[in-house]
Amino acid sequence: MGRRNEHTREELREIALQAAEHLVADHGLAGLSTRKVVGRIGYTVGSLYMVFRNLDDLIAQMNERTLEALQARLIAAIAGQPPAAAIRALAQAYITFALAETHRWLAIYQHRMPEGQPLPESFTAKVTGMFELVQQQLALLCPRRSPGEITLAARALWSGVHGICILGFDQKLEMAGGPPIQEVARSLLDHYLVGFTQP
């Protein structure tokens, strides 16, 4: 036993995160466990703790990678678009990602750090960065509005789109026969922006 050195620390981290992502994509966050991760990569439980502080740390790092993928799609979606179209493109890209990567996207919000422990700063930084994409386009669209008003509107719209996705996937607000979430989001943006862009 011991000392195999088939992988560097960084390689071990990478294959563990990939294994975790596969497990979550297939069975949701509840289907993830340390033992299943190491089972997939041919290591034993203990070795995970060489690379991650614990399971919560692994999940946080996995979710951070999901955020990176999401942000890349968002940035691609607004490329070259004027502000009004960009805001709609951001919402649609968010929904498209949530629809395509449902389990991985859900895991971002399902996971909660234990009581006192905060998320790593790099994590919150990525969330803030994504949020600023909306804020920038809103500021371009409504140059007369104060920074405070822009922040408020960005939060209202982004939270709104997120809520539409969350409740759309839960069985909680059963969508059977209801309007598709793209249309709900479009309604939210269109009507809100009418009110917000007016004098």
Added chain:
Amino acid sequence: MGRRNEHTREELREIALQAAEHLVADHGLAGLSTRKVVGRIGYTVGSLYMVFRNLDDLIAQMNERTLEALQARLIAAIAGQPPAAAIRALAQAYITFALAETHRWLAIYQHRMPEGQPLPESFTAKVTGMFELVQQQLALLCPRRSPGEITLAARALWSGVHGICILGFDQKLEMAGGPPIQEVARSLLDHYLVGFTQP
């Protein structure tokens, strides 16, 4: 052992649900377990399965009671209010409940039934009932709008308010220094309704 008959089935169900509610209120859904529930009520694990199908069933029933409490507050909030004020009152009452009963309210959305298993019909019925409160007030406010438009608007607004609460409590969209969620919700409703009530 066996055969104590200190409680009827219904009483056992009641004290178990109360114990579960206390555990969740104090430590969140993650702090709930069958063993902790029976520890609190002086029974052993096996006895839980006389009254609940499994832990998921217990949680679903607990969440249904939370929905009942929430709905009661919502109904009280709109009493005697004209439609426009009633819609704002619904949003504020939802936020107030989420702020006061954060863990129990979060548990409604954190819990997910295993793969195939759907939520009991009584559960989805209560969600639908709550949702219809919004729909009714919107229909009163905008009698010209078609039922389809009313449904779309109700879903957009209710999902929006929900998303504002969810992201407000997550560290995910860090609220530090940001506007309070009541104000974000007010912004969402005000601007949306300007656009929606216009010709």
Added chain:
DNA sequence: ACCTGAACACCGTTCAAGT
């Protein structure tokens, strides 16, 4: 230094056995 695997304290669920 790297990795194992046993150990520990938990967990959900089942079920033979007791009253």
Added chain:
DNA sequence: ACCTGAACACCGTTCAAGT
């Protein structure tokens, strides 16, 4: 009929021991 408590298969985490 009601309830127990042992049993089973899982889980996250730690750490002495091996190379």
